[in-house]
Amino acid sequence: MSAPSNRRSIFLGRMSLPERNYLADALRAETVGGILLLAAAVAALIWANTLGGSYEAVRGFHLGPSAVGLDLSVQHWAANGLLAIFFFVAGIELKRELVAGELRDPRAAALPVIAAICGMVMPAVVYFAVNSLGGGSLQGWAVPTATDIAFALAVLAVIGTSLPAALRAFLLTLAVVDDLFAILIIAVFFTSTINFLALGLSVAGLVLFYLLLRKGVRGWYVYVPLAVVIWGLMENSGVHATIAGVAMGLMLRCTRREGETSSPGEHIEHLVRPLSAGFAVPLFALFSAGVSLSGGAVHDVFTRPETLGVVLGLVVGKTLGIFGGTWCTARFTKAQLNPDLKWPDVFAVASLAGIGFTVSLLIGELAFSENPVLTDEIKASVLIGSLLAAVFAGILLKVRNAKYKALCEDEERDEDQDGIPDIYELDKPEFHLRMAAIHEAKAAEHRRLAELASGTHAEDDDPA
Template sequence: MPDPSRRESRGSTGPHPSAPQPRRSRLLGLPSWPQAQHVAGILRDETVGGILLLAGALIALIWANSPWRESYHSLVETSFGPGSLHLHLSLEQWAADGLLAIFFFVVGLELKREFLLGDLRSVSRAVLPVVAAVGGMVTPVLIYLLVNTVSADGSSTGWAVPTATDIAFAVAVLAIIGTHLPAALRSFLLTLAVVDDLLAIAIIALFFTDHLSPGPALASLALIVVFGLLVNRSVPRWWLLVPLAVAAWAFMHASGIHATIAGVLLGFTVPARPGPGEQAGMSERFEHFWRPVSAGVAVPLFALMAAGVSLLEGGIGGAFTDPIAIGVALGLLLGKPTGVLGSTWLLARFTRAELDSELSWWDVFGVALLAGVGFTVCLLLGELAFDDDAGQANHVKIAIFAGSVAAAMFATIVLRARNRVYRRLAAEETVDLDADGIPDIYQASEADQRGR
């Protein structure tokens, strides 16, 4: 690795002569201080949520393979709700359609903030996570289709399953292994996951709408417009907004479009820019309230309802000989990392961009492996693809577990090998010699950007 004392420097050196100089590069450069704070806050919430997600999944897995497995299946199949509104659903369906709508509402809030205030507002900063996310979506699909094309028993039905990244699961892995990613890698991982969620939303909307009832769809859109008008006029009255959101979700569900799309659209309507005299926009305030609900309640309960796969009676053996399951597992373990790493390398190759002098392609490989940790949205896509075939859905869930756990294990090996470097970089990013509350390296980086 380069000696940090020999970093190239141009322009301003920041507010203090002995302040650390900004790590300069076009790829994986240091984010702005507000963006770094925002990312750190999100990852703290998602770390707790990820651990709860893992706990919910493990409880479901153990319960579904215990002597009391019948009670688990009876629980998830328990149905309730008004049938006249097309809402007589099982607990598993309520979790997938209802609780995940909260998750996708938070995704909508985060997407809008990223496009207006975050890294995605700048073409130069957005190009890397967008290209990496697209590569990380296309390559798993190609691997899945290749496996199922060469197999006589293959099927293209599950092509979408290995395309998603679970940020909560990924940061839980980081927390468990004690890896301190520097700000540039944290920002890249989160922004990559945000774009990945956007692509998953597009897949759900375009490919998993079996039928469309125009009346309920228009009613849902009308309610979403009313919701948007209210929040843009700074009318954050929960007693009014929550019933509107629930009604929009119910009509979207009745329309045949997956109900989680309503959550995304509602999130898009919330203004991200702070108003006069405000330090934070409404989307950030909403996100501050709803992200813990999503990460700490909605997603873990969904995992509890959806992750109870049967490993008995040939479950594992059947999955490992099923081309659909093999395609899903290889899509996550090989396709995601190859797509993210390969597209990033191609971007550097054809734009003559360089990685940060303190980072290496080994670091990009580690983050790319984390992108192969797919769980929440992968499970949802698996349920949508095989909702009429319980045995096949079981194999797909086993494949998601296997691919994600394997990707997490390899990411652990790669990132732990660099942990000493990460600790040094993380410590450097906290140095504040002038005691103004902003680490000096961020001030030096911003001054350097202004001087270009």
């Protein structure tokens, strides 16, 4: 039996080819989703600030069967219905990371997990401190704790063209863990009254969903109707309906068996992700991000403790929490950051994680559902805080990107115009011959010095 190794585990070291391909596909999809999300948010702001009456009329319009408790507003359908698709994809991503990704190794997982936890605790602490000193409401402590992965990766993709791939992988893994804890916050802290009958039936539906998966039953016509029923029961139970999406995503198998080109989880994620990134999340943004951004509203964001706490939590709390958690973990445990990354890179990504849009808006609606005016102000603070975090992170990433771009240019430099970059001149035969001659000359010099030294000793020992 080999002795246990004390070597520190390197987080996000060299990945296998399937892992790299999966990461690249996920980044491309999230980038497109981020752009669509941004377009929807801008459209919502323009619509709400130019034709506010029609905007409120549309998102407040109710539809759905009231007999089964689903006579909901358009805004509610977007937040509870469409976001269930988003959280379903998040559940698949989380399951995949747990069984086949970075989170499968507890030692390697320690770094992103601790960083994500610190990146959620610190914003809550900042919000709590600001509102304790300013006499504001503590209900919104969870608003600045979430990171919007689509927006963050979109910014990183646009600015960080020359940044190491490990930096993107760090942000992606961090966001998956962040999503998990955001789901737990919604389930634990924003569930008031529970209808145990509806909840029990929803759990029974989830059990049936799981058994059908284990039996290998196939067919969308089986799972889609069952998923809708599970979602409807969860919505009526009092537990936030997006939890149903997460639970079903976690049940999918994300490991490949012999003869499979992709696991069921990968296949379904590939099919559902465009629906989530291209339809569900942008529509949620369209009907949730429309708030008044007049001069007075912007002034209130920076003077009211609740909104100021959200802004500072996103911009300051996220950055300090993630960077501090990562540094402490790497400093005091056996986990080690990828050698390709430098601490300024981590600090830039930590500030980028302050972009909290989708889940932050959702938590803001849940936290202040009884105060529509404050809800809109909280949404404005999320938008402003996310914008400030994006600008600050963009500047840092631009500086780091310029540095890595210069390094790439050095690697491609070919001053002798021989078609081989100078950095690879080590592979030339004449270089090896030259280096061999240098080593031989050094060896001869060492031998001559040794002979002189032995000759000196011999003379010292001569009786004459």
